[in-house]
Amino acid sequence: MIVTSATLLVTALLFGGMTLYSFGFAAFVFTALPAETAGPLIRKAFPHFYLFVIAASLAAAFGTGFLDVVSCVVMVLIAASAIFARQVLMPMINAATDAGETKRFKVLHGASVVITLAHIIASAAVLIRLGP
Incomplete structure (x- = not known):
């Protein structure tokens, strides 16, 4: 029960954090700040x-390892x-x-967007698999 609850919470944190960062923070920065300020700020934020x-995904992988092999692999x-x-x-995008x-x-950034969207969808799928 504790592993299940903790794993669900970590996975939900991952899903919510990625969604908020991608659709909230990054979008807000580019609408609220001039491009010459927004770009460097986002560049510094992305490594974090x-x-x-x-x-978060490794912590969720640990927890899902006890619960569901498919979710762990995801x-x-x-x-x-x-x-x-x-x-x-x-680094390629920055270069x-x-x-x-x-x-x-544009091509490299597009790839990073696709990867992040795939992460959001995959973490949602894990939440659905693990949920009641």
């Missing part, structure tokens, strides 16, 4: 966002793809931005 996703895949996004994709490569930036 990915660390949150990695930590959480491990979220963590692995977040590590890729943070360590590989994000494209710094070099003024608008087309490359």
Whole structure:
């Protein structure tokens, strides 16, 4: 019971945190601040966002390992793809931005958006699987 409740809470935190950051914080920053301020702020915030996703998904993977193998695999895949996004994709996006490569930036940023949307959908699916 304790593992189930804690796992549900961590998974819900992951789902809610990713959703709030993606559709709330990031969108708000770009509408509330000038682009020359918003861009650097988001660049500094994203490494922390990915660390949150990695930590929460690994914690959820641990808990789901006792409850549901499919959910555990999903959480491990979220963590692995977040590590890729943070360590590989994000530096590529920053390099494209710094070099003024608008087309490359759009493709790479689009990939990061797809990954984050997949994370949100996958964590919602785990919540549905584990819920009552």
